[in-house]
Amino acid sequence: MRIAAQLRKVSSQWRALLGAGLLVLAAAGAAAQNPPLYTKWVNYTQANGFPAGEVFCVTVDGSRVWAGTEHGLVLLEDGRVKKIFTTADGMVSNAVMSVAVDKQTGDVWIATFGGASVYSAGQFRNYTSLSSGLANDLVYGVAVQGKYVWLATTAGASRLNTYNGSWSIFNETNAPFQEPWAYSIAVSAKKVYIAAWGGGVVVYDIAGQYWRPYTDPDGEMEIVLYRNQGLIHNIVSSVSYNPDTKMFWASTYFGLSGYDGRNWHNYLTKDSGLISNFINGVQSRGNEVWACTQGGLSELDYKTNTWVTYRPDRKTGRGEVLITYPDGKKSRMETPTSLAHNYILNMDFQGKDIWVATAQGLSHGIRQP
Amino acid sequence: MAKSFPRIFAKPLAVAVLLCAMVGSVAVTCAQNRKNSPQPYASIATNGVSYAGPGREAAYDLSGPVIHIGLLAPLHGPQKAEGEAMVAAAQMALHDMAQKTLPGGRRVALVVGDESGPSWGHISDVLLHLVFVEQSVAVVTSTSGDAAHISEQVGNRIGVPILTLSSDATTTQVDVPWIFRMGPSDALAAQTIAQEMYRNRGFKQVLLITERDHDGRVGGAALQQAARGLGAPAPDALVLDSLQPDFGPLLARMQAQSPQAIVLWTQPETAGRLMQAIWKTEVRAPIYLSPKAAQAGSGLDFPAPDALGKKGSGSAGVWTVVSGEKIAGVQNGFARRYRQATGTSPSPAAAETYDAMCLIVRALRTTGANRARVRDQIARVKDFPGDSGTISFDDEGNNPTSIHLVRLERRTSPVAIFEAVK
Structure with missing residues (x-):
């Protein structure tokens, strides 16, 4: 039995080596054109002690990684699950939708389906609509901007001044939201970007203290009239600000939109390497734009207009890398390991690596050297 | 008919x-x-709405001898009559459908959340209770667009089918695969x-x-x-x-x-x-x-x-x-029996609630207690002879039913559009 097990192990190692070799050969053929690829994935699932089900969000804080699940907030340090925080530890709810770290204080702000929590000095403080100025207990997003903590809730955006504890609420009555439902928040040094249902992306200018909405100009929910007409859809699931390019990106359930301050850049599956128009989240840095879709994780190199999509091959369990070049040509590669699931909800960067929240576990993507 | x-x-x-x-x-x-x-550059309708996530596996099946179906309805305030009509119709549907047992001898029970309240917080709290605490396999929501939208977004994150009576067309123009509208938009x-x-x-x-x-x-x-x-x-x-x-x-x-x-x-x-x-x-x-x-x-x-x-x-x-x-209202003598039970004629909301409950129980019989598989089953509904009309869902979750103008005249009881025809 032991010999047979050894043989299986050796055979498995050879298969992995062969797969990696195939990948390298394939990659070498197109090395001149290929963007950097993520070829190794380490997954955290129920099989190795991670909570079951969906991972709604992931946030990197140096060597620490915070992952929000339906069953609690997971803290990983140096690639290991260190602790799973739940209501038993004092958190307001186990269903964690978003996490933001205050770089100045180290406080961890947590958006949940039961209110907001802050993990500070080893303890949780909780905020609900009954106990604070939080607009609603359904909190989808959180971001820290200086002394302010911004929270996207289903009844508007709430802003907490952490210096004096005062709250402000922004919704359709005092900002151009159209409806109160807010789903995501991103911040830059000067602005706050809110993904709003019906209101598109609503941007708050911090210095000027005024709001500006960016909406779908065709006025139709079910169509995109012209390709780069403006925001692609008024229902925005997520928003991200790229400090390198000064662009903001908006994900919708009907495609991806980016705004560079002058022009809009829209992407649909029909005209790009985007794997699905149903996009749960977006992140961007440098020339990279990452779309977390229900069909896989799609990366756009904005400079070269090259797309790479990562997803598991359901039949083989191996990873699939789909590259769409600027001229529309496509290539496919396989990797020995893959994302935990094709349904992607969120991601974050850790140096060159990425962490990906999927519907069946957390994935750590390691970039090809 | x-x-x-x-x-x-x-x-x-x-x-x-x-x-x-x-x-x-x-x-x-x-x-x-x-x-x-x-010609538009792109159209949701031509793309269709699909769900590519997990949840269909047995590991996601809801456990326990009783399977809950959530009902989010106004039970106080100006819309109280609508909520009571929904509850009565839902109970009647469960009674009718209970004549056939579910696989494994499991039962179906109705859990009602009162959406009427002074704030948004109330609706979301009630909905979360239906989803997380009661583990509802699906949720039926009232004509309130607010309730429908909150339910839609929670349903999309957690993976819970939502059958709504809301006529708000935008609920199904978002491309979210978890919501189905029972009536005309x-x-x-x-x-x-x-x-x-x-x-x-x-x-x-x-x-x-x-x-x-x-x-x-x-x-x-x-x-x-x-x-x-x-x-x-x-x-x-x-x-x-x-x-x-x-x-x-x-x-x-x-x-x-x-x-x-x-x-x-x-x-x-x-x-x-x-x-x-x-x-x-x-x-x-x-x-x-x-x-x-x-x-x-x-x-x-x-x-x-x-x-x-x-x-x-x-x-x-x-x-x-x-x-x-x-x-509508004559299928299975629904309107007559509803009137016997409640003393009033069924409103459109009552008929649509009855149909929504029947669709969910029917899906449960086929797929078992699994939210994603129930979603798939409901998405496949075609030409279901409901009491609010014949029901089919298109790729966006709309029921593209035919629609009629009706003239209403004097009545002394609450609105009763669907009168049984004996």
Whole structure:
């Protein structure tokens, strides 16, 4: 039995080596054109002690990684699950939708389906609509901007001044939201970007203290009239600000939109390497734009207009890398390991690596050297 | 159904009927209106809506001997009658469907969450209770667009099928695969009403009254768009503040303008109060109610036909839209049994709730207690002979039912559009 097990192990190692070799050969053929690829994935699932089900969000804080699940907030340090925080530890709810770290204080702000929590000095403080100025207990997003903590809730955006504890609420009555439902928040040094249902992306200018909405100009929910007409859809699931390019990106359930301050850049599956128009989240840095879709994780190199999509091959369990070049040509590669699931909800960067929240576990993507 | 339809005319009108007359289906001319529009770059409808996530595996099956179906309904306040109608219809559906057991001898139970409350927080808290604590396999929501949207987003994150009675068209224009609308959308209702007013009756001056809430905004926009689509003059739009019940200025303006038709896209309770106020004035224009405004709970007490002038002349009367290719409510004797059980005739919300519950239980029998598989099963529903009409869901979760204008007349009980035909 032991010999047979050894043989299986050796055979498995050879298969992995062969797969990696195939990948390298394939990659070498197109090395001149290929963007950097993520070829190794380490997954955290129920099989190795991670909570079951969906991972709604992931946030990197140096060597620490915070992952929000339906069953609690997971803290990983140096690639290991260190602790799973739940209501038993004092958190307001186990269903964690978003996490933001205050770089100045180290406080961890947590958006949940039961209110907001802050993990500070080893303890949780909780905020609900009954106990604070939080607009609603359904909190989808959180971001820290200086002394302010911004929270996207289903009844508007709430802003907490952490210096004096005062709250402000922004919704359709005092900002151009159209409806109160807010789903995501991103911040830059000067602005706050809110993904709003019906209101598109609503941007708050911090210095000027005024709001500006960016909406779908065709006025139709079910169509995109012209390709780069403006925001692609008024229902925005997520928003991200790229400090390198000064662009903001908006994900919708009907495609991806980016705004560079002058022009809009829209992407649909029909005209790009985007794997699905149903996009749960977006992140961007440098020339990279990452779309977390229900069909896989799609990366756009904005400079070269090259797309790479990562997803598991359901039949083989191996990873699939789909590259769409600027001229529309496509290539496919396989990797020995893959994302935990094709349904992607969120991601974050850790140096060159990425962490990906999927519907069946957390994935750590390691970039090809 | 087809055979029973003419019997309504054989019935003495005095006994009959809360529902008086039914005009023919009004063809929807949306497609015609877009003929001259540029071809859109992309369309959700052509892409279709699908769910590519997990959840269908046995590991996601809900456990326990009792499977819960959530019902989010208003049980207090102005919409209380609608909520009670929903609960009664849901219980009746479970009673009817319980004659056949589910696999493994499991039972189905209704869990009701009261959506009526002073704040948004209340609805979301109740919904989370239905989803997380009660582990509802699916949730049926009321005609409230607010409740539908909150449920839709939670359903999308957690993976819970939502069957909504809300007519808010935007719920299914988001590409979210977890929501299904039981009845006609505001867009379809608006197109039907606009077609009748502008094309069939040739009206030029229409007064649109909406409420300052989500449903009012969305419904009002749908009517404005429908008018534009027909090339008709834009309706004169007035927005009511629910907190200011004084209709005096509104009525004065109405009398000065003498509109040829009035459209109410409001809460049913507001519609009822407003109509009572209008009928005390000299204004005798026909009134068109949105699907929501015509629901139970409006407290409508229609005046006798002779008080409104010549009956059927088109100069007056109250009209609304209902779905179904024929008068609904006669399947399985639902309307009769509902009336026996509750003492009132079923509203559209009651009929749609009954159908929604039947669809969920039917899906449970086929797929077992699994939210994703129940979703898939409901998405496949085609030509289901429901009590609110024949139900099919398209790729976006709409029930693209045919729609009719019906004229409502005097009644003393809450709105009862769906009258059984014996």
